[in-house]
Amino acid sequence: MNEELKIKFWGVRGSYPAPGAETIKYGGNTSCVEIRAGERTIILDAGTGIIPLGRELAKRKSSEMILLFSHLHHDHTQGFPFFVPAYIPNANLHIFGPGGTPETVKRVLEHNQSAETFPVSLRDMPAMKDIQSVRESQVIVWDEENVRVTESNIRLSPDALVIRIYKSHAHPGGVYIYRITWRGKSVVYATDTEGYVGMDRKLIAFARDADVLIHDAQYSEEHYRGCLAGFSSTQGYGHSTPAMACEIAASAQTGELILFHHEPAYTDAMVAAQEAAAKKIFPASRAAYEGMEIDLKAVRHFEGDLARSNPINNTKIASSGSTPSSQ
Ligand SMILES: [Zn+2]
Numbered sequence: 001m002n003e004e005l006k007i008k009f010w011g012v013r014g015s016y017p018a019p020g021a022e023t024i025k026y027g028g029n030t031s032c033v034e035i036r037a038g039e040r041t042i043i044l045d046a047g048t049g050i051i052p053l054g055r056e057l058a059k060r061k062s063s064e065m066i067l068l069f070s071h072l073h074h075d076h077t078q079g080f081p082f083f084v085p086a087y088i089p090n091a092n093l094h095i096f097g098p099g100g101t102p103e104t105v106k107r108v109l110e111h112n113q114s115a116e117t118f119p120v121s122l123r124d125m126p127a128m129k130d131i132q133s134v135r136e137s138q139v140i141v142w143d144e145e146n147v148r149v150t151e152s153n154i155r156l157s158p159d160a161l162v163i164r165i166y167k168s169h170a171h172p173g174g175v176y177i178y179r180i181t182w183r184g185k186s187v188v189y190a191t192d193t194e195g196y197v198g199m200d201r202k203l204i205a206f207a208r209d210a211d212v213l214i215h216d217a218q219y220s221e222e223h224y225r226g227c228l229a230g231f232s233s234t235q236g237y238g239h240s241t242p243a244m245a246c247e248i249a250a251s252a253q254t255g256e257l258i259l260f261h262h263e264p265a266y267t268d269a270m271v272a273a274q275e276a277a278a279k280k281i282f283p284a285s286r287a288a289y290e291g292m293e294i295d296l297k298a299v300r301h302f303e304g305d306l307a308r309s310n311p312i313n314n315t316k317i318a319s320s321g322s323t324p325s326s327q
């Protein structure tokens, strides 16, 4: 049986595609990450990175796959109209994402491909498409039988691939953070999220002990604070700095931290500086680049004492009924 569990990055840029000589090292395509778990393919977001991935999946003759939308902003959906498997009649796409009603994701994809905006409608893409908006309390399971959405606390087979959701409000309109687990290994995908003062406690609990944490780190500290020449402050935009990503990784004691959703105006040198800033706080940090692959089975958890010595991490969390400010 094929037991490999790998992550591959196809698009790592935030907001809009950024081609050109200054972005060759990290790449200019918008968000798209592939997870291969044995014979199963899971895709996180459909930024322009999904376009080359689609060609690759067609070559591999992959016919069934899950596509998860973190949210429905342009940079996470704009590659979908060019996704080759959606044009293959016997392909089977299970598409999930957030939304106020079960039809929200479908409605937005239809709108993106309305007659006025794109020559092919969603309906005219011949692949079989099961498109559903799911709730935070639901769990997506892919086991020997099928792909299905269920409620928590179900009995699962050891080979089941399980996708859990944390609905974060740290991005305009909200965003889904996913935890994908298979055979005891986990990856958490936390893009488009801004750090809170004192950290996002729910995110720390959700990402606890994950082998890989993919976390938004769009802005440098100077940029975020409005001190970077030519850029205004981005506080409240719903994106993080490397330090915010590191705080979560250290507190959740994850394996690797992968900085993601790079600012499109940043050159390769600026993204490299983001990586260097992160390594000082959480040594097992790297900036995602197009084509980067991670074998989850080879990831080791950082064994330094950073998490224990981090003063933020040592902040006493108030037990139920009281808040830190009331003490
Ligand atoms: Zn985005």
Ligand SMILES: [Zn+2]
Residues within 6 Å of the ligand: 071, 073, 171, 192
């Ligand atoms: Zn967004």
